[in-house]
Amino acid sequence: MICPFFDFPTYFFFTSDVPPLLYYSHIPTIIISLFVGIFVFLSGKKFLLNQLLLGVSVFFSLWVIIDLITWTNINSESILFVWSLLSLCLSIVAILSIYFIYVFLEKKDVSSGIKFVFLLLLAPVFLLSTTSFNLAGFDLIECDAFTFENIKFYTYYYSLGLLAMIWIFMLLVKHYRVATIIIRKEIILIGIGIESFLFLFFGLSYIGSYLTTVGVLEDSRLEMYGLFGMTFFISLIAYLIIKFKAFDIKLIGAQALVWALVIVIGSEFFFVQSIINQVLVGVTLVISSTLGLILVRSVKKEIAQKEHIEKIAKELKRLNDDKSEFVSFASHQIRTPLTSIKGYSAEILEGDYGELTPELKDAVQKILVRGTDAVTLISQYLDKSKMELGQLKYDFVDFDIVELAKSVTKGFEPNAEQSKLTLKFSTDETAPCLVNADKGKVKEVIGNLIDNAIKYTPSGSIEVSVFKKDDKVLVKFSDTGVGMSKEVIADLYKKFGRAKDAAKTNILGTGLGLFLAKTFMEAMKGRSWAESEGDGKGSQFYVELPIKS
Numbered sequence: 001m002i003c004p005f006f007d008f009p010t011y012f013f014f015t016s017d018v019p020p021l022l023y024y025s026h027i028p029t030i031i032i033s034l035f036v037g038i039f040v041f042l043s044g045k046k047f048l049l050n051q052l053l054l055g056v057s058v059f060f061s062l063w064v065i066i067d068l069i070t071w072t073n074i075n076s077e078s079i080l081f082v083w084s085l086l087s088l089c090l091s092i093v094a095i096l097s098i099y100f101i102y103v104f105l106e107k108k109d110v111s112s113g114i115k116f117v118f119l120l121l122l123a124p125v126f127l128l129s130t131t132s133f134n135l136a137g138f139d140l141i142e143c144d145a146f147t148f149e150n151i152k153f154y155t156y157y158y159s160l161g162l163l164a165m166i167w168i169f170m171l172l173v174k175h176y177r178v179a180t181i182i183i184r185k186e187i188i189l190i191g192i193g194i195e196s197f198l199f200l201f202f203g204l205s206y207i208g209s210y211l212t213t214v215g216v217l218e219d220s221r222l223e224m225y226g227l228f229g230m231t232f233f234i235s236l237i238a239y240l241i242i243k244f245k246a247f248d249i250k251l252i253g254a255q256a257l258v259w260a261l262v263i264v265i266g267s268e269f270f271f272v273q274s275i276i277n278q279v280l281v282g283v284t285l286v287i288s289s290t291l292g293l294i295l296v297r298s299v300k301k302e303i304a305q306k307e308h309i310e311k312i313a314k315e316l317k318r319l320n321d322d323k324s325e326f327v328s329f330a331s332h333q334i335r336t337p338l339t340s341i342k343g344y345s346a347e348i349l350e351g352d353y354g355e356l357t358p359e360l361k362d363a364v365q366k367i368l369v370r371g372t373d374a375v376t377l378i379s380q381y382l383d384k385s386k387m388e389l390g391q392l393k394y395d396f397v398d399f400d401i402v403e404l405a406k407s408v409t410k411g412f413e414p415n416a417e418q419s420k421l422t423l424k425f426s427t428d429e430t431a432p433c434l435v436n437a438d439k440g441k442v443k444e445v446i447g448n449l450i451d452n453a454i455k456y457t458p459s460g461s462i463e464v465s466v467f468k469k470d471d472k473v474l475v476k477f478s479d480t481g482v483g484m485s486k487e488v489i490a491d492l493y494k495k496f497g498r499a500k501d502a503a504k505t506n507i508l509g510t511g512l513g514l515f516l517a518k519t520f521m522e523a524m525k526g527r528s529w530a531e532s533e534g535d536g537k538g539s540q541f542y543v544e545l546p547i548k549s
Helices: 021-043 048-072 076-106 112-128 151-178 181-213 228-244 251-270 275-349 358-389 401-411 413-418 439-455 486-492 513-523
Strands: 396-400 422-427 434-438 461-469 472-479 527-531 539-546
Touching: 021 048, 021 228, 048 076, 076 112, 076 151, 076 181, 112 151, 151 181, 181 228, 275 358, 358 413, 396 401, 401 413, 401 422, 401 439, 401 461, 401 472, 413 422, 413 439, 434 439, 434 539, 439 461, 439 472, 439 513, 439 539, 486 527, 513 527, 513 539
Parallel strands: 422 461
Antiparallel strands: 396 434, 461 472, 472 539, 527 539
């Protein structure tokens, strides 16, 4: 059946009985949308994100083609058929937009539960779009079906666009809060693009259709302005591709995309006829060419700088690895003779080589203390180097931490005596406290904490105590030393972290001991921390490990 009073369109779409804006708003949008969608898809067919962008482009373009048919054709049966499919295309675009943003932000597919929700939302449209519940008839005089549309039904499928906007906004806010600076920029761009597209496309389409249905407007040409939202969205997609290499497209492909878009826009001169449309195409072409040129040049410059920085970073990493290997080698070679010096000094003090005069005993005691300090420093640098080279290993065994803490404390008695401090060990545990950990590293941590207590306690006493707390065993190191403020404690366990005036008390400190203690204990499912009531009020350090059941 043919609508009267209207001429047959040329080449199916072209007629003079339509607003001049129709072709400029519809045809370029279809071409640009499909071009970018197909380009991105072909650049990475296996990526779900690329597939979803193609889906949005295809169903949006299908809606625009159908809308173009309803504006230009006069066969009532054809118009009525395609009109019934408008709701389906709109609904799928809304749901695919949500799906697209999910994958863009999460970098993975959505769960089966969310997919089921998507299907539930689409089900009414799939079931009712081609029934009289959608369109109850057709107006042959006006050649449209606005007065026969079911307001409740088209309010439902247009509301899916509103739902998509709200849902996407919540996803964007959620991911923006925890994202890095670079990712935040991507989120802002994709968010502005897709929200603008949905707002203009669904908002103006709904308003235009509704006001035409109730007789306020003569026709729904207001919807034409909403199609430019897709062009804006595609422009931001192109920017994301070039600036951030989104959708796994390399620079050469991004450059091809920009210039191809310029060519596509320029080709519109072959089919636009009115002066208004030619001016609009010309302005769009100039703006697109200028922005494309600026964007490609800036990104080329940025990529060159990035490659230069990466080259420098690789060289610095190589130098750092060489340094770490040298420190590791040198530390190992130096520690061996120092350990021997420390061992012989301890034997001499114990009287294995005869009785010592007070002067000689004092000298040997100083040798032992300085040797212990040197071995501690070298061990810390050696552990740090191994950590940086990825060579740090843990040998987990069962052992009694009470006996270990007691033994290490006894080994530091000469150091405490040399500093005129009282060092004692205490425990209420009568049975062994077995832990499963690296015995050597736990010994190193305990020794380092006792050594620190001696060095930062000008006078008074140090007590090492072991006790159980629930299913954990704690080693506590209490001293009457310089104490610490809360600000100092907060930075104490960081690499090279030391108190502001620490060098005045201990010039040999490296700031690595507590950092290594924290690293070791966490690797062994334990922890270490410090407490103090303030400057001059002493300190308490703790080592905690789970008891082996």
